[in-house]
Amino acid sequence: MGPNHPDTLTTVFALGKLLREAQSYTESESLIRRALEGREKTLGSACPVTLETKEDLATLLKTLGKPREAEPLLSFVVGARQESLGAAHPATLRCVESLAMALEAMGRHAEAEPLCRRALDSRRKLLGEKHQDYLSCLNDFASLLRATGRYSEAEPLQREALESSEEALGMLHVVTLASLSSSAMLYKVMGQYEKSETLYRRALDGRKAALGSTHPDTLTTMSNFAVLLRTTGKHDEAEPLLRKALAGREAKLGAEHPDTLTSLHNLAALLQAASREEEAEELCRRALEGREATLGGTHPDSLATLENLAALLYARGKYSEAETISRRALADREAVLGKDHPDTLQSMSTLALLLQAMSRASDAEPYLQCVCQRRTEVLGATHPDTLSALQNYGALLHSLGRHADALAACKSVYEGRETSLGPNHPSTMESMDSAAVVLASLGCKEEALQAFRSVAKSLQASLGPHHSATLQAQRHVAELVKRMEERGKAVLPEQNSDPVEARARFAAALRKAESGGTTLARTTSLPEAFLAAFRSFSVTGGEAHYEGMVEARAMIEK
Structure with missing residues (x-):
């Protein structure tokens, strides 16, 4: 029959699809390309059989992380099917949605959205709201909205996709599992970590059962779940999952596949959170190099790794290189994602922290003000990212000697995290530590100590004795004890007090300080105000508290 006989090509194509289902992607691509080349020669580019082959190759290319190669194939198929079958034909709509997802994978959200809306509206009219193709498209559209930072729009659609899929298709259907995983990701970025964790565990168990432990979709859920565990401070559980996902993706997809690079990026972020910065920087640079080569320098994923590298360099004291990278990440994210996108605000926050570390607090302040305002508007006042921004702003105000404002900010963060994360969560403890620094500056030394x-004890139990946050809290204890002793102040020995009682005393100290019951707030004599500021300076020391003295002197002169 010959290599280009229709029956030969049918066999080649069928074998290629079979290998794809068996996850032998490289061999599958070779065979499907061969089938497409032969069918274009013998049947023509617009033949329905040829179009089916083009679409299948494009789908495989998307799986292989090659959306750039998939896009022209899908665009051709969409055009040809619209002409031959009509814009509303199911085969046309399937390809329209696939094209939208290829564009989304390339970070071209503005082009993807109208295509996805078109496919969604048409499928609703043609198939109804319980059909698997409609529900799959609904899940994709909600994911697209999430990627653009429009969480409030995405949430009701994502909830509808999950509930309807469970009801109409069953718990282990691939569409239901995709909706589970997407829902978990949405609640994670919305700061609803407990709900996200429940959904991730269900999605991971379901995908393992339905698809197997090494299927790309299973590895995606595993990797994303590990990111959530890292975010919630469960590093010991997160690291083996991330390493397993990375190894599985390297074996199945190759070292340069976007999903493999995502696992590399996530592992670097975990190592950074665990204060293993040297290992983290090496992996982060590898991930950045790979993402820029495969996705382009301005792709959202490349910019995410660039942002992480800036934060890593900042943590390692490499401020000059960090500032250059941070400014590039911010400028590119503003151009690609917009000024109000959560990722853009994260870059703005990183740059502000870097400037503050370089003793350029006045340059940092407008950035942090902007981040606090926009995150409150976009995410809400109690979202974890909003609280992080407010804590950073409180630290900045403290460094500028504006202790009353700093205390108000730190108190809000502490109360918000205690409510949302629990009293013993590392982030809550971090907030207590920050508020205690301000209390010490306001003269509440015993309460601060x-x-x-309490913070040092809690963090040692949750993060370990060598974690940077634990060491910082221990350093704060030692420094304050030393300064109190130098001032002739009695230092009470540490007692094994009840944690609930300790938190109650701390909350009372915050209320007292905020209502004006501290040395600085009670002072009515201006010379006394300057002396109080000087005493505050002597407690914790440092250039930042010198600003408080300058402010007090200005009050006296005024």
Whole structure:
């Protein structure tokens, strides 16, 4: 029959599809390309059989992380099917949605959205709201909205996709599992970590059962779940999952596949969170190099790794290189994602922290003000990212000597995290530590010391004795004890007090300080105000508290 006989090509194509289902992607691509080349020669580019082959090759290319190669194939098929079958034909709509997802994978959200809306509206009219193709498209559209930072729009659609899929298709259907995983990701970025964790565990168990432990979709859920565990401070559980996902993706997809690079990026972020910065920087640079080569320098994923590298360099004290990278990440994210996108605000926050570390607090302040305002508007006042921004702003105000404003900010963060994360969560403890620093500056040394001790004890139990946050809290204890002793102040020995009682005392100290019951707030004599500021300076020391003295002197002169 010959290599280009229709029956030969049918066999080649069928074998290629079979290998794709068996996850032998490289061999599958070779065979499907061969079938497409032969069918174009013998049947023509617009033949329905040829179009089916083009679409299948494009689908495989998307799986292989090659959306750039998939896009022209899908665009051709969409055009040809619209002409031959009509814009509303199911085969046309399937390809329209596939094209939208290829564009989304390339970070071209503005082009993807109208295509996805078109496919969704048409499928609703043609198939109804319980059909698997409609529900799959609904899940994709909700994911697209999430990727553009429009969480409030995405949430009701994502909830509808999950509930309807469970009801109409069953718990282990691939569309239901995709909706589970997407829902978990949405609630994670919305800061609803407990709900996200429940959904991720269900999605991971379901995909393992339905698809197997090494299927790309299973590895995606595993990787994303590990990111959530890292975010919630469960590093010991997160690291083996991330390493397993990375190894599985390297074996199945190759070292340069976008999904493999995502696992590399996530592992670097975990190592950074665990204070293993040297290992993290090496992996982060590898991920950045790979993402820029495969996705382009301005792709959202490349910019995410660039942002992480800036934060890593900042943590390692490489401020000059960090500032250059941070400014590039911010400028590119503003251009690609918009000024109000959560990722853009994260870049703005990183740059502000870097400037503050370089003793350029006045340059940093407008950035942090902007981040606090926009995150409150976009995410809400109690979202974890909003609280992080407010804590950073409180630290900046403290460094500028504006202690009353700093205390108000730190108190809000502490109360918000205690409510949302629990009293013993590392982030809650971090907030207590920050508020205690301000209390010490306001003259509440005993209360601050008790808080520092509580934080150090809690963080040692949750993060370990060598974690940077634990070491910082221990350093705060030692520094404050030393300064109190130098001032002739009695230092009470540490007691094994009840954690609930310790938190109650701390909350009372915050209320007292905020209502004006501290040395600085009670002072009515201006010379006394300057002396109080000087005493505050002597407690914690440092250039930042010198600003408080300058402010007090200005009050006296005024």
